Amino acid sequence: MITDTVLVVGGAGYIGSHMVLALRDAGYSVVVFDNLSRGFPDAVGPAPLVVGDLRSPVDLDACFAAHRVALVMHFAALAYVGESVTEPELYYQNNVVGTINLLTAMRKHGVMRLVFSSTCATYGEPDQVPIDEMHPQRPINPYGRTKLMIEQALVDYATAYGLQSVSLRYFNAAGCDPQCRAGERHDPETHLIPLVLAEALRMQEGGDPRDSRLQVFGTDFPTKDGSCIRDYIHVRDLCAAHLRAAERLLANEALGAEFYNLANGAGFSVLEVIAACREVTGQAVEYQALPRRAGDPAVLVGNARRAAAVLGWRAEIAELPEIIRTAWEWVDLRSGGSSVFGPDAGDGK
Ligand code: UDP
Numbered sequence: 580m581i582t583d584t585v586l587v588v589g590g591a592g593y594i595g596s597h598m599v600l601a602l603r604d605a606g607y608s609v610v611v612f613d614n615l616s617r618g619f620p621d622a623v624g625p626a627p628l629v630v631g632d633l634r635s636p637v638d639l640d641a642c643f644a645a646h647r648v649a650l651v652m653h654f655a656a657l658a659y660v661g662e663s664v665t666e667p668e669l670y671y672q673n674n675v676v677g678t679i680n681l682l683t684a685m686r687k688h689g690v691m692r693l694v695f696s697s698t699c700a701t702y703g704e705p706d707q708v709p710i711d712e713m714h715p716q717r718p719i720n721p722y723g724r725t726k727l728m729i730e731q732a733l734v735d736y737a738t739a740y741g742l743q744s745v746s747l748r749y750f751n752a753a754g755c756d757p758q759c760r761a762g763e764r765h766d767p768e769t770h771l772i773p774l775v776l777a778e779a780l781r782m783q784e785g786g787d788p789r790d791s792r793l794q795v796f797g798t799d800f801p802t803k804d805g806s807c808i809r810d811y812i813h814v815r816d817l818c819a820a821h822l823r824a825a826e827r828l829l830a831n832e833a834l835g836a837e838f839y840n841l842a843n844g845a846g847f848s849v850l851e852v853i854a855a856c857r858e859v860t861g862q863a864v865e866y867q868a869l870p871r872r873a874g875d876p877a878v879l880v881g882n883a884r885r886a887a888a889v890l891g892w893r894a895e896i897a898e899l900p901e902i903i904r905t906a907w908e909w910v911d912l913r914s915g916g917s918s919v920f921g922p923d924a925g926d927g928k
Contacts, residue, residue: 583829584608586648586690588633588681589655590626591618594696594752594814596761598652599626601818607825610646612639613655622761633677639684650692650825651685653678656726659769660700660874663722674725679732686740692828693733694821697746699810699840699879701727708846709810709882712748712838719874730838737836745824745834750810750842750881752817754902755909762909763814772811772903775853776910779860784914788865795849797871800878806849808878810842813896813905817841823890842881843894855899859907 585602589595590611595618602609603626611623614632629645631638633655656674657663663670678695685693700723701716718724729746736742753772755762763773778793798805820841828834847855857864886892896902 583649584610584647585825586610586612586642586646586651587626588612588651588653589618589696591615591620591622591628592654593763593765594749594817595652595654596622596624597756597814598654598818598821599624600756600760601815601822605822610642610648612642617657617765619764622764624760633680634672636680636684639680640687643684643688643690648688648690650694650828651681651690652694652696652821652825653681654696656696658698658722660720660722661769663720663725667721670721670725674722675728678729682732682736682742686742691740691742692825693742693744694824694828695729695733695744695746697726697730697748697838698723699748699750699842699881701730701748704876705879708878708880709842709844710840710880711882712840712885730836733836737834741833743828743831743834744836745828746836746838747817747820747824748838748840748881749817750812750840750879752814753811754813754815754896754905757815757896757905759909759912762913763906771809771849771852772856772906773910775856775864776860776903776907778864778866779856779862779907780910780914782862782864783860788863791865791867793853793864793866794869795853795866796869796875798850798868800871802848802877804848804850807875808846808848808880810844810846810880811852811899811902812841812843812894813902816894816896819895820886820890820892823892827890837889839886839890840881840883841886841892842883843897844881844883845897846878846880847899852899852903855903856907859900859903
C-alpha cells in the first residue's frame, strides 16, 4: 500500500488535474497547491486543495507545515509564449521566483524530491529533428528561458543540497482523460486541437462554415503540406511518465538532476490535425490561412528514447485520431453530450 503524499503544485490546471487523477488511481495520497489564477477548483476533484501562491513564502510554508509531503510535482507555470514576450515580468516572477520559493520551502521542510514540468521550448529552433536531450538548449522566448533557468538551478541544488529532481521536457500536450473525468480548459484558448474542436462544435450546433474563426498560422513552411509539424503527446501518457519519475525518485537516494524528453516521436502537420478532427467529429471544419506566427519553428519532433530506456516509458495513445477522440469526447460532454455519448449515456463511460 502506497502511503506517500504527493504535493501537486498547479493541480487545478490542465496537466496537473490529470496528474491528480493518475496519482489517485495509482494509490497515492494527493494534496494540491494552486493559486487558481489559470486553473479551476472543480478540476481538482476530491483531493484537498490548498489555495496559495508560489510567490508567497508564507503560503508555501503553511502548506508544507500542514501536510507530510514525500515528493512534489510542479506544474504551476504560466505557459503562453506570446504573453511571455509582452509580460516577461509575470513569467520571471511566477516561473522563476515562484519555483525558487518552492525549492526553499521544500528544503526547509526536508522534502528533497521533485518532478518538474519542463518543455521542448527550452531547445528553441532545432538544429535537427527528432530532438534528443543532448540537443543544445537555446530558448527563443522568455517562457522557454524561465524553464531552462529552473533546469539549471536544479543541477546546482542537486550538487549543493542533495535535492533530487527529474525534469520532463514535454512536447505538445494533447487529449483528455479517456474516462472524461478531466479535460483541457484554457482561458484564453490558444492551442490548436481545442480550437479546431471548438470549431467542430460550432458546426455541430448548426454554425455556418463561412463564419469559421479557425486560423492556420503559416502554410508556406518547408514541410510536406506547408503547415507546421508538431509532436502531440497524450496527457495520460505524460502523467504515466510522471508516475515512473516519482517511483524512480522514491526508490533512489542519489539521482541528482535528471532530464527526459516526453514525446510521441511522430510529427503531425496542422493540416493533418484539422483533417483528423474532421474525421473524428464528422464535421466539415473550415479554416482561414494566415501568415506565420512569430517564433514558430517549422518542425518540432522529439526523441524519447532516454525515457524509454531509463524510465521504461513510452507513449501508448500515440495515434492522432485516438488523441483527438479523447479531447472531442470531453468537449462534447461539456457541451451537453448531444452526439458523442447520446442523450442517455450519462457518465457511464
Ligand atoms: N496553430 C494554428 N492555429 C491556431 C493555433 C495553433 O495554426 O489557432 C499552429 C501553431 O502555429 C503551431 C501548432 O498549431 O504550429 C501548434 O500550436 P499550439 O499553440 O497548439 O502549440 P505550440 O506548438 O505553439 O506549443
